[in-house]
Amino acid sequence: MGIEPGRIQFSWVSSAESTKFVTVVKEVTNAVKALGPNQTFLKTKAKVA
Amino acid sequence: MTSYIEKIKGVSERLLKECKVDVVIGFRKGTVPMMNEPYFARTEQNIQNLVWDSNCGINLTNYLTDRKEKIGIIAKGCDSRNIVTHIIENKINREQLVIIGVPCKGMIDKRKINSMFDAEIREVIEDESNITVKGDGFEKELIKNEVLQQNCMLCAHRNPVEYDELIADLVEEQQDLDRYPDIRDIEAMSPGDKWNFFEDLLAPCIRCYACRNACPLCYCPTCFVDESQPQWVGKSQDPIDVKTFHFLRAYHCAGRCTDCGACERACPVGINMRLLTRKLEKDCFELFAWEAGMSLDVRPPLDTYKPGDPDDFIK
Numbered sequence: 001m002g003i004e005p006g007r008i009q010f011s012w013v014s015s016a017e018s019t020k021f022v023t024v025v026k027e028v029t030n031a032v033k034a035l036g037p038n039q040t041f042l043k044t045k046a047k048v049a
Numbered sequence: 050m051t052s053y054i055e056k057i058k059g060v061s062e063r064l065l066k067e068c069k070v071d072v073v074i075g076f077r078k079g080t081v082p083m084m085n086e087p088y089f090a091r092t093e094q095n096i097q098n099l100v101w102d103s104n105c106g107i108n109l110t111n112y113l114t115d116r117k118e119k120i121g122i123i124a125k126g127c128d129s130r131n132i133v134t135h136i137i138e139n140k141i142n143r144e145q146l147v148i149i150g151v152p153c154k155g156m157i158d159k160r161k162i163n164s165m166f167d168a169e170i171r172e173v174i175e176d177e178s179n180i181t182v183k184g185d186g187f188e189k190e191l192i193k194n195e196v197l198q199q200n201c202m203l204c205a206h207r208n209p210v211e212y213d214e215l216i217a218d219l220v221e222e223q224q225d226l227d228r229y230p231d232i233r234d235i236e237a238m239s240p241g242d243k244w245n246f247f248e249d250l251l252a253p254c255i256r257c258y259a260c261r262n263a264c265p266l267c268y269c270p271t272c273f274v275d276e277s278q279p280q281w282v283g284k285s286q287d288p289i290d291v292k293t294f295h296f297l298r299a300y301h302c303a304g305r306c307t308d309c310g311a312c313e314r315a316c317p318v319g320i321n322m323r324l325l326t327r328k329l330e331k332d333c334f335e336l337f338a339w340e341a342g343m344s345l346d347v348r349p350p351l352d353t354y355k356p357g358d359p360d361d362f363i364k
Contacts, residue, residue: 001296002244010363024364040244043287 002040006031050154051175054101056216060149061121062096064214070121070147074109075099082173083159087112103175106156106198108311110134110265113141120146125153127200127309129209130342131265134305137345140268150212152220155194155201156310160319162196165189200310200323203228210343229331231324247292253318254291256284260322263315266302273297299325304333304351307341 009031011024061073077088077098085104089112090096101123109122110131120141124132132148135141162182163170172183180191205226208219238246258274261267273281274294282297283290299322306326313323333339336359337350 002240002242002247004240012363041289043283043285043289 051102053216058096060214064121071118073121075123076105082170103157106314108265108309114268123149124209125151126206127307129211130307133211133342148212150209150215153207155197157196158198198310200308232328251291259315260312263311266305302326303329304349305341
């Protein structure tokens with residue numbers, strides 16, 4: 001579709017796995033921050049009245 | 050295929066006479082060449098209006114959704130697969146239907162033929178293998194197999210999979226097809242190139258929703274693009290709204306699309322949005338060995354779970 005690999009990630013985390021959840025969230029945020037702001041899905045033609 | 054019509058009329062007349070059905074859904078001649086219209090024949094007189102030729106590309110399953118009466122429906126290979134999908138999805142009961150199966154040899158691409166001529170085409174006559182195109186001051190013969198719709202050229206299921214009546218002997222299925230060369234080309238692109246490719250592909254879209262309306266899968270009472278609370282997708286011509294519509298619509302057809310080509314056929318600006326649905330079709334085939342609408346007894350991959358389902362994308 002044209003979204004960079006890494007911007008979307010899937011993980012399986014049980015509600016009992018709090019530490020895994022924290023690790024996953026940190027990993028994902030870092031990975032996405034490293035990719036920088038998403039340039040797609042922006043409304044380039046939109047004008048604010 | 051033009052020779053089928055007498056048999057189609059005969060079967061339809063018998064079904065109506067014996068009150069096995071209240072209506073036969075088929076085609077009548079359109080007002081312009083190469084554009085047959087869907088037609089509901091309710092009386093024996095109506096039957097005379099039925100036609101069958103290579104311009105019957107519309108998917109008649111679209112007209113079955115939630116109907117209550119007994120229906121005879123004329124079904125090509127792709128139509129029959131969509132009828133099966135409709136039955137699986139509880140949009141029609143099998144008992145209501147008398148499926149009149151038509152082994153299909155492909156439908157002609159009106160856009161391709163129109164683009165071959167500068168002047169307006171007034172008349173198109175066909176026999177088994179040739180098409181004669183006539184207009185003001187010109188006449189040309191074309192070979193039918195060269196002007197088929199792309200989905201018909203790539204069709205691996207020309208014979209109906211489910212039927213009660215059969216109009217002609219089953220035709221030979223096309224063998225050794227490479228169905229997805231163009232899809233593989235797109236898969237090989239970089240994310241940026243893909244994004245630009247789809248931007249160019251969908252740029253002419255005017256958001257008329259003809260593709261959605263022609264599609265037998267798009268039967269939601271309120272489509273996500275028409276919802277206003279919440280409004281899932283903007284209604285503008287902004288490329289991102291256009292893309293959101295096409296991407297999401299394609300995903301809604303995942304594991305259900307039979308590549309009947311109704312969407313592309315209906316598009317007034319000739320967008321090949323089948324590139325999106327065919328990618329999903331290819332994935333379904335490769336990951337789940339699934340082809341939509343081939344059996345009434347197998348549940349589709351999106352509503353079954355198997356321990357062996359591919360899950361490499363989950364970390």
